Amino acid sequence: MKKVTLVFLLFISFCLLSEVKAQVAEISSPDGKLKLNVFSEEGKAMYSVSFQGETMLDKSPLGLITNESDFSKNLKLINTKKDLISKKYSNEKIKKSDIEYKANTLNVNFMNADQFNIGIEFQVSDNNIAFRYDIPPMKDRFSAVVQSEVTGYRFPAQTTTFLSPMMKPMTGFARTAPSYESGYKADAELGTKADYGYVFPGLFHIGNEGWVLLSETGVNSLYCASHLETTSDKNLYRVAYPDMAENNGFGSSGSAISLPGKTPWRTITIGDSLKPIVETTIPFDVVEPLYEPSQKYQFGRSTWSWILWQDNSMNYDDQSLFIDLASKLGYEFILIDALWDKNIGKDRMKKLIQYAKSKNVGVMLWYNSNGAANDAPMGPRNKMSSSVERKKEMKWLKESGVKGLKVDFFGGDKQETMRLYEDILSDANDFGLTIIFHGATLPRGWEVMYPNYAGSEAVLASEMLYFSEDVRKQEAFFATLHPFIRNTVGSMEFGGTFLNRFLTKSNKDKNKRHTTDGFQLATAVLFQNPIQMFAVMPNNLTDVPKFQLDFMKSIPTLWDETIFIDGYPGKYSVIARRHQDKWYVAGVNAEKTVKKLKINLPMLVNKNLELINDDKNETTFKKSVSVNKKGEFEIEIQPNGGFVLIN
Template sequence: LSEGTAEGLYTVEFPMKGENGGIGDATVTAALPLLTSWKTLTVGETLKPIVETTSACNGVEPQYEPSQHFAPGRSTWSWILWQDASCNYKDQQTFIDLAAVMGYEYILVDALWDKQIGYENMPSLIAYAQQKGVDVLLWYNSNGAWNDAPQGPKHRMDTAPARRKEMEWMKKLGVKGIKVDFFGGDKQTTMKLYEDILTDANHYGLFVNFHGTTLPRGWERMYPNHFTSEATLASENLVFSQDFADKEALVSTILPFTRNAVAAMDFGPVFFNRRFSKNDSYGNYRRTTDAFQVATAVLYQSPLQHFGITPNNLDEQPDYVLDFMKKVPVVWDETRFVDGYPGKFCVIARRAGDNWYIAATHADHQPKELKLSLPWLAGKQVKILYDKDDRTAGLRESTVDKKGNLTLRMQSLGGAVVYTD
């Protein structure tokens, strides 16, 4: 879409000429007859069809068969709070150990591993993770002449020979997936690079997560090894900007109605440190409650979740919070919009098997009470992770009344999770 006019009108247009470093045509080249992609618009009398729609995937077909089963899962991730310096052998072992304790399937080894750990040391690090029952995901720079981002590994994804050599190396070591970052725009040449990376990755048994990327429309169905994409101002901005950290709760009431309604979103949620840093002596301040943070694990949908949990949280958080985070699903059989309005609050229910998880967040700077209508849980006993007065998370049991009503009380910029097990 184009930028909106003063009257709020948008048009469909070609990419800007300056995208992709000016490389590639801003128009489209294709043979006739030309088959264009579907353009969908979801309209409803309420917000329910906006949140629950699958229209982006309904008009597409798989482009190839999966080469194997690609397993969704949860991941630890040192870079988000410990940043660049943490991409060393010792710190990655620490986060492998954290993943093992939490029962998470993966660790993401992020940017700069090629220099700060070294290719020669990756086989032993990956073997260490595998011995702990944890599989490894690796970060890559998309590179090419359009991209001067300095983080490496560089120039391993932009050409077929380099890409296939690298993926063969990863396959031999048992790497399960890649995170490819810093794309240049939406030109046809860039869109082809996405598809080439996905196709080659499928051949070598790798799933893919794109960052610094376009909004993926229908890709989860078109490319069976495409798990998720960023395509939003995500959690790294909590570290980079106090203003964004101040608006964390506000953002949580917008993305489920917009970005995440279209496709899986790798936001990178759930932080228990009081400041967005390695320890509480520096960094931007977190304004939200602990129960809010737990709620984002359900509110934000992605079959691959990179949680911002750090080793110190194991000693700081109560067992019931850690137990929830150990068991929280990432794949859902059903999603229901319960209540909310963009910029104010959001309540979404998701089902995994027979269990329901209802996540609520709000953006008010005052405490908020919500009366939820959950008719499918009428008369059922539920557990609630809620806001205590000190803004930590408490746990209580309650019963949804016979009419299906349940009342939640949240602190300012707070949240809650209602769940069955």
Template sequence: MKSLIYVSVFLLVFIARAQNKTIASPNGNLKVIIDVIDGGVIYTVKFDNTIIIENAPLGFRTKKADFTKNLTFVNAESRKVSKTYEQDKIKQSQITYNANTLRYTVKDSKDRQFSVLVQVSDNDIAFRYEIDKWGETRAIVVEKELTGFSFPQETSSFLSNAMRPMTGFARTAPSYESAYTADKPIAEQTAGGGYVFPALYKVKDEYWVLLSETGVRSLYPASHLSAYQDGTFYIEYPNEKENNGFGSSGAQLGLPGVTPWRTITIGKSLKPVVETTIPWDVVEPLYEPSQEYEYGKGSWSWIIWQDASMNYKDQKAYIDLAATMDFKYILIDAWWDERIGYDRMKVLIDYAASKDVGVFLWYNSNGIVNDAFQTPLNKMNTSIERKKEMKWLQEAGVKGLKVDFFGGDKQETIRLYEDILSDANDYGLMIIFHGTTLPRGWERMYPNFVGSEAVVASEMLVFVEDVRKKEAYNATLHPFIRNAVASMEFGGVVLNDYLNRGNKSGQRRLTTDAFQLATGVLFQNPVQMFALTPNNLDDAPKFELDFLKELPTTWDETRFIDGYPGKFSVLARRNGNIWYVAGVSAESEPKKLELDLSFLGGRIATLINDDKNAETFTKEIKIPKNGKLNLTIQSGGGFVIVNE
């Protein structure tokens, strides 16, 4: 008996001291191996026993210490995580998350320790650094991370360039408004400024990998990916030129402290990518909502009628539009303070309330980091002015704000985002961000956060001909990349033939009505301001308006149906008992599909689609009992199926 006990203890000690550690997903298909080789921490990722990431580096450097080399293994601890939660403003409302975890701890020559915490579910990996107190040290500055992602050479990529700071309109870049390139070999991804999250890869022409980060708040900057170098994409902190060159690009961190989570989603199809909930699985709400916030659609004059519409008469017309369409909100954009004024705005807000329409108002986020001149200005960037303004907004009955033109991803800007959100919750205000960074778990972390732009959105259709030509191409990318990890306030669904107030000539829309309606389903955001104009009540077909009246903006379930980034995309979303199936195509010829809609087999549904002349029509159909539905999408067209 004593011998058996001795052997058991020996084995336990041996296991604890072995520095090569493997953690597998609950189903065993996804594995992460962590090791210390030549004093550096590395990790490898395998899916179905195929190497996806190999010997990628981990570690970081602070002002006082270098934790990228001369490290030794201390111990490793394994556990399980299981939780079920509800989230009412993402792609799924009821989520169950099960993962195995590994906390892998190392130290430097002075016995200063940090851990890599890895959580592995069936298709997702989330990892972060956890840093203990070092003697009397309670505060550090992290200057750089070595964190990397090393893919096989046989990998193609779908990446968006990080915008060059202090360029573009009024020096407001970066704002995550650079388009994605599709299917580009990773060896060619050498842009000097790197690439923003999320980033999509296809490994060995068989496995899809989505990289992103989550849990970013005031305690850390947001990061991005470096250009491809030495076989690896590295985590990089914000460009020092952001915020007009003011402020540190590093992370000011109190000890003990943690970094944001970096996430990896892997699958043999795009289904795990589209359906992942990992950005919200590993974060928790930071405060309680001050009230029950309501989500829905809104009208927005600026996107088509532009600055000239910022007057009392036009905004009243858009309130009437919202009321007629059963929309919950109107967004009143820049210059309202000067061209309508606070007193008349209060009258306008009261008029909207009489029509059961809530008001969102636009604000410039700052007055110190770029040259954006639109007003209201200098109302959101200081605590005193912000709270004074929000008190008036609450008393006036405003429901939410759109805050625009942020300065970058440095920690001080992330702190501004959090301060605006936290203060707004105190005054019962929802927040949408434009000219902004990617939201990183914010739908769950901040109860009053209701969306961000951070994409080549509808305004670029008006301003840039090339974006108009690539509208369908871009739309086929978003469900698999940008909108897969965060809500996306796109401001789309344009039914004008021309993207201007006259709707007679000028910038012609190059996609069909069915395409536009489909994006209302494909692009997910709990509060979505659509680009309808008052004239659409007379010149758009009634069945299209009826569809938009009923279209929800929150979903209980999302499913990948078919698609390929840059070519076509088909998703299904469920609200209650009603399924919406939507697709768009960017291919040059009509796309013939056989859709597997077995979850709708035998049901009657309404189809909106385009004929060969790109004319949008509607009809009633019956889904075959086996769920196999043959359907054609026109080039630049789309379709929507709604089950009855």
């Protein structure tokens, strides 16, 4: 009898061990350095991530809650499936034009207490994890509302953060917030709370072990956008959906989804240095184009009067001057900003567009996005917010020869707002118009998803340099952050590179820049957007050195390759970008002392180079230099200064 009991107990123990083993799924990146475990613990779906044997995320929750069933608890892992994916694709708008993507895939399925299933699809590439939820029909229910997620990221205790807080809804100019225009705190304490959470992307430093960048991609009209929030566990950050107060309370804070349906991708980029963070293409790797381009779209550089000449410049004569400026610089576009409808009018605008065409300059026009979502008064208004008016307006725009639009003042991440973004882009494609979004959310894979998409602001951008002395003082600090955070996951329409020493129309008396000319030129390389609104002014044709103008005439906006060279967020940044066979290496320094660096540039060995840099008196100069046979180059960057190397 004792033997039977012992055999039975051993059998039960074996079954329990088998059950535990069955509750764990493992997968690694193709190079084997990045490892992901997915498991069930006390009825909850969890995952953990290590890189080169070091913990990067520890026991982090998975799951979501719908109005039909709860997939956050009482979950049992029922099956798993592994595979691999490999694809090549091209997209001229992002930081690497030709990409080969390889990843190992893991699909896990959990069953909840209602006997409903939920799938989670993981793709693990070198240095990247992307995952999303796959929700099948629930018996006879073919639709649901996803109310919230429990998806989280639990960091080791030594982690510090580089995060930008979400703005309070219905605040800021004309109640247009949130618009992703807050600053950052560098190396902040883990778990530091923000009233409304933090925007994507978020950068985390895991001490000596490495770096983690969190974001999301693949958000379209079928889902809301999300952000990060802190929890009672200071090590744990969680995915949060939009605040109900956004867009004047209109629209749901959750997402209505047709079943079977998939959520957007959550992305995690991991490395023992910042190189994988800067060079990642994961926001674009896991998404696909949503429609075919109606034509071959043009991207490039643009003049822009409003940034320094402001509202008073929205008149026929001043815009003619900036068309002439674009022509002299060889720029592809002029942006004519808010109030053109009132100050110029459609009839005279047609003449202005024809004048620009005679100068080989394309016209882009500003539009207000609302609607009833906020109180922004500038026109044109009520043209982009409804399908009927939008299509009528775009028909006129196409007939008049307009090349694209800059649409402003969105202020929210609800599904209803994501639908407006997509509707504007889709309709614009029908009429051959490119679209830039301003006062907007983070782009989430849109460079690939929407062929006529040409960038978003979603950053504390150049206009705040005009309006705020505090922002001017922090210009270099923020510039050293963007290549590692905001601009690494999506195009960033910053609208900068000022050659005026004073940020005014007169170029004197007030709004003095705290950065050097070398710094300003460097940001034309550091900041990436397929259409760049540069802040070059008509007076710069005669009041800045010729080599600076020559640089601004030749700078591209489309890049075939991007490489991290050196840097630390908030201190300094050095990035290399290639356009065709020409390399640009740019760096800026936010520290209070001269930064002396020895950088490795193997791609520039035996090449003749031109260096633009600043001396200790903040005088910007140009000279010929070379890289030694080892690919090494020594550079000094002045405080609030910058440099550019060009082959």
